[in-house]
Amino acid sequence: MKMFDGDRAKNGVKIVIFALILAGLTGCNFFGGTGKSTGQSSATNEPRKPNVEFNGEMSKVIPNVYTARKELSLTFNGLGDKKTILALLDELDNYHIKATFFVPGMRVAEEPDLVKEIVARGHEIENNTLNRLDMTKLSYEQMVDEIGLSNDVIKKNTGITPKYVRTRSGDYNDNVRLAAAYNGMDAVVVYSMFLHNWQQESDDEKELYVRKYINRGGIITVDTEENNNVVESIPILARAAAEVGYGFIPLSQLIEHGGIRKPYTEIKGYDAVKINPNYKDAKYNLIYDKETDKKEIALTFDDWGTDYTITKILDILAEHDVKATFFLRAKGVEANPNLARAMIEGGHDVANHSYTHPVVTTLSAEALQEDVVKAHQVITEAIQQQPTMLFRPPTGEIDDQTAKVIAAIGYPDIALYDVTTFDWDSKNSAEDIVNSIMKQTENGSVILLHMLDDIHTIEALPTAIERLKEKGFTFVKMADLIGLKK
Numbered sequence: 001m002k003m004f005d006g007d008r009a010k011n012g013v014k015i016v017i018f019a020l021i022l023a024g025l026t027g028c029n030f031f032g033g034t035g036k037s038t039g040q041s042s043a044t045n046e047p048r049k050p051n052v053e054f055n056g057e058m059s060k061v062i063p064n065v066y067t068a069r070k071e072l073s074l075t076f077n078g079l080g081d082k083k084t085i086l087a088l089l090d091e092l093d094n095y096h097i098k099a100t101f102f103v104p105g106m107r108v109a110e111e112p113d114l115v116k117e118i119v120a121r122g123h124e125i126e127n128n129t130l131n132r133l134d135m136t137k138l139s140y141e142q143m144v145d146e147i148g149l150s151n152d153v154i155k156k157n158t159g160i161t162p163k164y165v166r167t168r169s170g171d172y173n174d175n176v177r178l179a180a181a182y183n184g185m186d187a188v189v190v191y192s193m194f195l196h197n198w199q200q201e202s203d204d205e206k207e208l209y210v211r212k213y214i215n216r217g218g219i220i221t222v223d224t225e226e227n228n229n230v231v232e233s234i235p236i237l238a239r240a241a242a243e244v245g246y247g248f249i250p251l252s253q254l255i256e257h258g259g260i261r262k263p264y265t266e267i268k269g270y271d272a273v274k275i276n277p278n279y280k281d282a283k284y285n286l287i288y289d290k291e292t293d294k295k296e297i298a299l300t301f302d303d304w305g306t307d308y309t310i311t312k313i314l315d316i317l318a319e320h321d322v323k324a325t326f327f328l329r330a331k332g333v334e335a336n337p338n339l340a341r342a343m344i345e346g347g348h349d350v351a352n353h354s355y356t357h358p359v360v361t362t363l364s365a366e367a368l369q370e371d372v373v374k375a376h377q378v379i380t381e382a383i384q385q386q387p388t389m390l391f392r393p394p395t396g397e398i399d400d401q402t403a404k405v406i407a408a409i410g411y412p413d414i415a416l417y418d419v420t421t422f423d424w425d426s427k428n429s430a431e432d433i434v435n436s437i438m439k440q441t442e443n444g445s446v447i448l449l450h451m452l453d454d455i456h457t458i459e460a461l462p463t464a465i466e467r468l469k470e471k472g473f474t475f476v477k478m479a480d481l482i483g484l485k486k
């Protein structure tokens, strides 16, 4: 208890001292008490403390934005030295990137012209707190001060009222959210990727690393004080985004374009799949293909990958006007739900390929049901609608008992395939994959492909589609091919 009080007092003293420095730096009128929306202002040099604990709603926390558009944001923390920031601004101009700078109020007070230059170049300014102290160690009242004073300095020097706050590390707790709300801010912004200093990576390794984080709705963060290569990181990020046709836009636009992702419990059909211990008599269908005279076939893609791979698959399918069925590994979807939503917006079907990708015959009935139910919920929330009610077992392995266990929870239709190309093995070239497809495909075929990274499927896909079309085949979604009841 004593320790805690001691820390509190020390931090309180720190804030008063910083406030005094600020007052000195920014003129006597600094604590004049104007321009404050919801926070309290005082006409003295005392830190502002709310008279009562703020009991309003906590502000939102935004780690990424719900959108399937090919957009993301580049944000910076801190305000490095003038030379670095000016070089950074030039590099951003070179790549036509408009970014969002989370600046500490103290640094704005020290370098108002530099911050004005950032604004003049078309970038956004947001609040990185006053001194970038470890917010989780501050009391609620100290946080209110940290955030409020920083807002004041930014407003005074740039005319901009910050809407978002972020702590130095991105860490936050309930008190940070309450203090942000108390100061009238829209959200505590976290990040989807924090780009720290490189170690010994080669250029190729840097490229591959960054590629994984170029996600729709992503918020990439680089600290301009901590990162020694902040300027050099811009071309790497810009190239990685350009590779998949994604663009960096200012954070407030990204958030404006985004929607609100509802929890799965608010989406119709989330409860179509439930744990069911009475599976002994459950009926199931194992579906490999469709008996038909029509030259219809279904393209299906399994597993999960990065935006780099999956967006290319979506682009190729759109170019050739082909609709496909995606069987998703839900653990991957959980980390990047916008990419699953992009499949739906592309007109494709999304179905269940388990959560952890186990060989289903190796799990207990209970564990298997839990895995598939969880996958259903995760996918439902990601795509914001009920998935297509097909389950495909990882590796294709299934037996009578396992099929009943899966059928009983609400997935009676087990989606297998008759055309398999071993495209998941990177030893198989694009040509191998195309040849394999052409040899096996017939009326009513279900073709199995994968959306994994670093395999040759995206190279094979355009040729395979063109050759199949030349043979007179048309592509339908698997549910339509087999006449799945909806």
Ligand SMILES: [Zn+2]
Binding pocket: 302, 303, 353, 357, 393, 394, 395
């Ligand atoms: Zn799989």
